[in-house]
Amino acid sequence: MRSLSRPDYPIPTLVESGVGGEKRNAHRAAYSAEGTVPDKFEDHWNKPDVRGLLHAMQGHVCAYCGLEERTLDVEHFRPKGAVYGEDDTPGYWWLAYEASNYFFGCPACNQKRKSKKFPLLANATRITYETRERLPQEERVLLDPVKDAPVEKWFHLEWNDPTCKLLPAPGLDASDESRIEDVIDFFNLNMDAVVRRRRSAAYEKAVRTAELGNWKEVRRLAMRHYEHSFIARFVLLELRQVLPTPEEEAEDLAGHLWDDMREQVAEILNLRQRGKAPARQDLRQLESYGWALVVLQNQVQGDVVGELLARRLGAEQDPGVREEILKLFRKLCVGVQ
Ligand SMILES: [Zn+2]
Structure with a gap:
């Protein structure tokens, strides 16, 4: 599990006049006029700007299990269609095109563990479109990595266990404690072999780096886009060191x-030189990296990101790569020279 903050950037797909925004309004208008709920949803959540927004929030790390993966699904936190086990209810259709309902999830978390499930606490009432104003009070089991941040409010680590077993945080009341146990079970966080092995590696690394007194590096490992970064975050908190700032992150x-963007550009140029057309997917992925940089540049105080982009561009040795990156930035209206 992790702590995230969602960039507040009006990406074109989801603003009122964007394709996603228009769908959102059309669904709501149809419901108000005829009481109909959508039974089909066009996929606008995989548009490059939406994926870029999520890369700016999470890098390549799953919001739930904390693994870094190259393949990430855009996950609806609250299911857009019928919730698992409740086929006769429409689900959270009005949130299908809301950025606040999206996370990147790894295929295992999205497709196997979570899928259409969205459990509520015992005897809780599911929110509907009519009661949507009360959505923040809905008594859900799963934690929202943005709204329920920081993670240490809920979890604690068993330091003596080499796999750094997750436990409910001390001091939670009995119902919250049982809720957190349910979250741990839901995502299989203490049982999944891959999650445990890689969490153990993150633990080893964070502790070894802290022992060397290399706090700058521990702070880096605690940034949200590093695999299992909450381990390093816990190490910093435990040893009363400062956490990374939003600007540093x-x-x-x-x-x-x-680096991801540059790699993608180089691959596309390489294909073109060999007379092959790049796959549409590669071009979209490239554009999503561009959007992620746009979002990041607008997310923090000062211009640390803009300066980094200018530095990287200035250091680029390959004129072809440089030209492609400039072309992308022009398309996305980013002023970097
Ligand atoms: Zn995952």
Whole structure:
């Protein structure tokens, strides 16, 4: 589990006049006029700007299990269609095109563990379109990594266990404690072999780096776009060290996304040189990295991200790559020279 903050950036797909925004309004108008709820949803949540927004929030890390994956699904936190086990209810259709309802989830969390499930606490009432004003009070089991941040409010680590078993935080009342146990079970966080092995590696690394007194590096490992970053976050808190600032996180993440973008550009140019057309998916992925950088540049105080982009562009040795990146930035209206 992790702590995230959602960038407040009006991406074109989801603003009122965007394709997603128009769908959202059309669904609501149809419901108000005829009481009909949509039974089909066009996929606008995989548009490059939407994926870019999520890359700016999470890098390549799953919102739930904390693993870094190259393949990430855009996950509706509250299911857009019928909730699992409740086929006769319409689900949270009005949130299908809301950025606040999206996270990147790894295929295992999205498709296997979560899918259409959205459990509520015992005897809680599911919110409907009519009662949507009370959505923040809905008594859900799953934690929202943005709204329920920070993660240490809910979880604690068993330090003596090499896999860093997750436990409910001390001091929670009995119902919250049982809720957190349910969350741990739901995502299989203490049982999944891959999650445990990689969490154990993150623990080893964070502790070894802290022992060396390299706090700058521990702070880096605690940034939201590193795998199992909450381990390093816990290490910093436990040892009363400062956490990374939003500016530091944005700059570091922008550096990673720049590298991803550059790699994608080089691959596309390589294909073209060999007379092959790049796959549409590759072009869309490239554009999503561009959007992520736009979002990051607008997310934090000062211009640390803009300066990083200018530095990286200035250092680019390959004129072809440089030209492609400039072309992308022009398309997205980013002023970097
Ligand atoms: Zn996952």
